[in-house]
Amino acid sequence: MIVGLIPAHNESDGIAASIASAAAQVDHVIVISDNSTDNTVALAEQAGATVIESVSNRDKKAGALNQALNAMLDLGDSPFELPVLADDDFVLVMDADSRIDEGFVDRAIEEFDLTPDAGAVGGVFLGDPGGGLVAQLQRNEYIRYAREVARRKARAWVLTGTASVLRVDVLRMVADARQRGDLPGEYGVYDTLALTEDNELTLAIKTLGYRTMSPKECIVRTEVMLTWRDLWHQRLRWQRGAMENLREYGFSRVTRPYFGQQLVMMLGVFAMWLFVGLTVLSVVTATFQIHLVWFAVGMIFVVERIVTVWAGGFRALAITLPLVIEFLYDIFLQAVIIAAIFTMLRGRAANWYHPTDAKTTDASANTGPSEPNEDQDRALVAR
Numbered sequence: 001m002i003v004g005l006i007p008a009h010n011e012s013d014g015i016a017a018s019i020a021s022a023a024a025q026v027d028h029v030i031v032i033s034d035n036s037t038d039n040t041v042a043l044a045e046q047a048g049a050t051v052i053e054s055v056s057n058r059d060k061k062a063g064a065l066n067q068a069l070n071a072m073l074d075l076g077d078s079p080f081e082l083p084v085l086a087d088d089d090f091v092l093v094m095d096a097d098s099r100i101d102e103g104f105v106d107r108a109i110e111e112f113d114l115t116p117d118a119g120a121v122g123g124v125f126l127g128d129p130g131g132g133l134v135a136q137l138q139r140n141e142y143i144r145y146a147r148e149v150a151r152r153k154a155r156a157w158v159l160t161g162t163a164s165v166l167r168v169d170v171l172r173m174v175a176d177a178r179q180r181g182d183l184p185g186e187y188g189v190y191d192t193l194a195l196t197e198d199n200e201l202t203l204a205i206k207t208l209g210y211r212t213m214s215p216k217e218c219i220v221r222t223e224v225m226l227t228w229r230d231l232w233h234q235r236l237r238w239q240r241g242a243m244e245n246l247r248e249y250g251f252s253r254v255t256r257p258y259f260g261q262q263l264v265m266m267l268g269v270f271a272m273w274l275f276v277g278l279t280v281l282s283v284v285t286a287t288f289q290i291h292l293v294w295f296a297v298g299m300i301f302v303v304e305r306i307v308t309v310w311a312g313g314f315r316a317l318a319i320t321l322p323l324v325i326e327f328l329y330d331i332f333l334q335a336v337i338i339a340a341i342f343t344m345l346r347g348r349a350a351n352w353y354h355p356t357d358a359k360t361t362d363a364s365a366n367t368g369p370s371e372p373n374e375d376q377d378r379a380l381v382a383r
Helices: 015-023 040-046 060-072 104-114 133-151 168-180 197-207 228-249 256-284 292-307 310-320 323-345 355-365
Strands: 002-008 028-033 050-053 090-094 098-100 118-122 124-127 163-167 211-213 219-222
Touching: 002 015, 002 040, 002 060, 015 028, 015 040, 015 090, 015 098, 028 040, 028 060, 040 050, 060 090, 060 197, 090 098, 090 104, 090 168, 104 118, 104 163, 118 197, 124 133, 133 228, 133 310, 133 323, 163 168, 168 197, 197 211, 197 228, 228 256, 228 323, 256 323, 292 310, 292 323, 310 323
Parallel strands: 002 028, 002 090, 028 050, 118 211, 124 219
Antiparallel strands: 090 163, 098 219, 118 163
8 A cells, every 4th residue: 555645834836736646646645734824725625635634733844744654653642543554555755846757656666676675765856847047056956966866876865855655664663763762853753853854764764774765767846946045045954954964863884975975065165165266366366377187177067067957958058058157056055055054053043944934924024013823933953
């Protein structure tokens, strides 16, 4: 049996399409509405899903998922009565703003047969069309990531929250390990104190000795951030969450590559700003020269940037060819890394940012003061 589980908070724009894409591939779709104030529930019911609403949840996506999974895995401490799944069943967990391509689930199940020690199979995500420059830059980034995953023979760094198929027996092992204190988190499948619950679950599954996979055929299409503000907050949460996850797990055989990745990213920040500084200095002092060797290296870089987004078509190439655009985007992403490090070192609380809530807040700011919604804006304090 395969059950689709879709957590949703104010996702009326995309919930019907998300349900439709999952319903054609799983036995049953359950939507758990978490503090929604729009018509998400009505639209999900119209789309044919079973809809439950979280009860007194203050733990965002992870808390909502735990409430449903605690019932489905017979772990107790759940306000719902849902069918209990067997160990050989599967759960498709996907975001309400995403759609899985036809054949996603079948390919994921096939991957479990091909890789017996796989604990979960995640999707390779591509960005939705539309939007302006900031949207296209994200689509380029996602295309390159999908190509990178394919070249790693489907080994996934992180189980994407957009859509992943999870083994029920492995989920029970994760929950048991948390309860014993062998994994971070107090109770349940997801660590409710983690800013990036999907990254944390990846580390949990790998710590228990299982692999995480992402076959190139498991395509999921998801929304992209349409403003620089939304993108900043999204990436800040991702980066801060990843660093906090590593802090909780410590240095081990499992986390060693992730620590290495973070180190390479930080060295990249240093190298980028060193390059910018030296270039500016050479121009100011009139010592700038073009050397054949470095010109050749630069051309290799240009070709690599073009080849890796070729599948994205004209729009992707139009953004890539003027190198300065993606160069500035890289600087933006590096600024996120720097901000995440400083906020973490200063011990500042990190917030879960939801673009829909931001729009609501902006609108209410124009009409007068309003009381904050503690369930939607609760700060997650670094442990």
